[in-house]
Amino acid sequence: MASTPETMPDGRPAIGLIGLGAFGQLAARHLAPHADLTGHDPHAPMPDGVQAVTLAEAAAQPVVILAVPVQALGEVAAAIAPHIQPGALVIDVASVKLEPMRILRETLPAGTRILGTHPLFGPQSAAQGVAGQSIVLCPEPGVDPECAASFLRERLALDVHLSDADTHDRTMASVQALTHLVSKVITDLDLPPAPYTTRSFELLAEAARLVSQDSDALFRAIERHNPHAADLRRRFFEAARALDKRLAE
Structure with missing residues (x-):
C-alpha cells in the first residue's frame, strides 16, 4: 500500500x-x-x-x-x-x-x-x-x-x-436489533440444559450465546440509538401478543 x-x-x-x-x-x-x-x-x-x-x-x-x-x-x-x-x-x-x-x-x-x-x-x-x-x-x-x-x-x-448511514441503520434494525432482542429474551429465560435438542434449538442457543457477554450499554445502543429499531421492536411485540392471543383461543 x-x-x-x-x-x-x-x-x-x-x-x-x-x-x-x-x-x-x-x-x-x-x-x-x-x-x-x-x-x-x-x-x-x-x-x-x-x-x-x-x-x-x-x-x-x-x-x-x-x-x-x-x-x-x-x-x-x-x-x-x-x-x-x-x-x-x-x-x-x-x-x-x-x-x-x-x-x-x-x-x-x-x-x-x-x-x-x-x-x-x-x-x-x-x-x-x-x-x-x-x-x-x-x-x-x-x-x-x-x-x-x-x-x-x-x-x-x-x-x-x-x-450510507441510513441504509446501514435500516438494515441493522432487522439484522442486529431484532436478533439481539430475541437472543436477550432467550438468555433472560435462563433455560436449564437440555439432555437432547433439535437443530433449530441449537441455532437459537448459539445466537443467544454469541451476544450473552455483550454489555448492557451495547444492547441499549443497538436498540435505542438506531432510529429504525423502535418501529420493528413494536411490530415484533405486537406479533408476539397476537400469537399469544391466538394460542389462548
Whole structure:
C-alpha cells in the first residue's frame, strides 16, 4: 500500500486508538502487527503493541479510532476536537451510524474526514480470528474510503461493505436489533440444559450465546440509538401478543 497522509513511509498507518474496552482490545490485538498504535483509556490496561499516551496525543494521530460507547461519543468528541489535526481521518466503530456520524460532524473541526464503520463481529464471534468477518464502511460525503477499505481487505482479510448511514441503520434494525432482542429474551429465560435438542434449538442457543457477554450499554445502543429499531421492536411485540392471543383461543 502506497504512503498516504494517514500512513508512514513504510505503509504502516499511524493510529490513535481511544477506548480499550472489549472491542478496543480486540481491535488493538489485530491492528498492532500492521500499524503504529498509540492508545488512551484511563480505565483499561494497555495491550501489547500499543503505546500508552495522553488523550491529546492519541487524538493528534493521522488516523483516530473511537472505540467508545455511543452514549459517551459526544463527550469524547468534544474532548478530542482541539487536538485533531487538519485532514485527520476519524473512525468510529459503533453499531449504529446515523447518530454517531451526526455527533462527529457537529463536533469535530471542519475538514476532518469522518468514516463511520461497523465491524459485524465482536470478541466472541471473532474468537478464532477476524479473517473473513464482515465490516461496513459509511464514509461522509467527499471522503474516499478506498485506502481504509484496502487496508482492511489486504491486511486483516475482512469482507468490506460500503453503505450510507441510513441504509446501514435500516438494515441493522432487522439484522442486529431484532436478533439481539430475541437472543436477550432467550438468555433472560435462563433455560436449564437440555439432555437432547433439535437443530433449530441449537441455532437459537448459539445466537443467544454469541451476544450473552455483550454489555448492557451495547444492547441499549443497538436498540435505542438506531432510529429504525423502535418501529420493528413494536411490530415484533405486537406479533408476539397476537400469537399469544391466538394460542389462548
